[in-house]
Amino acid sequence: MSNLLRGVNLYLIGMMGVGKTTVGRLLAQELGYGFIDTDDVIVKAAGKSINDIFTDEGETGFRQLESDVLAQVCAYTKLTIATGGGIVLRQENWSYLHHGLIVWLDCSVETIFNRLLEDTTRPLLQDSNPESKLRSLLQQRQPLYSQADLHITITQEQTPEQIVATILAAIPSVLKTQVSQHQN
């Protein structure tokens, strides 16, 4: 698979809690790729948590840091990159994402809600009705996520290992499409 990819980066996109970080780390190991999580890089660079960045600099400040990190990361190859759930919101980010293969991890709002029930690290979910907030975020973002090269639908029962296997099995079909598009 690594030979087929020829060092092309994989960008995992999708809603918060879908498993981009968890799956991305495993996927990188399978491919012999490096792993980067844009949220982690932002936290390290800013020296504070995502909640604190949102409080101090607002979502706009966070989105700027996110774009800055993405711009730097895409200069490298042989990476699997777990992005933040909102990376799709800025048009300029797409020019960076399209340097690599974009994989949309998609699962139900119920699954995400169950996973993040106890979690306080996602500022956008600190809402009086987090489930309805998740639904409205997904509705807003779905057309953006659907611009990915690969759409992987995940069920609640699927383990990270199974999801990695599904992604690896699907990649050759997308690469073939891209090659034939170049030939036409």
Ligand SMILES: Nc1ncnc2c1ncn2[C@@H]1O[C@H](COP(=O)(O)OP(=O)(O)OP(=O)(O)O)[C@@H](O)[C@H]1O
């Ligand atoms: N396939 C899975 N099965 C069960 N639990 C999972 C699975 N994938 C992820 N999780 C759990 O769900 C939670 C969210 O996962 P993760 O942090 O990887 O999501 P994310 O997509 O990176 O979210 P964010 O966009 O907020 O960074 C974690 O507690 C993780 O352990």
Ligand SMILES: O=C(O)C1=C[C@@H](O)[C@@H](O)[C@H](O)C1
């Ligand atoms: O969906 C979102 O907008 C976010 C998801 C997380 O990965 C973080 O990037 C942050 O909490 C914002």
Ligand SMILES: [Mg+2]
């Ligand atoms: Mg993550």
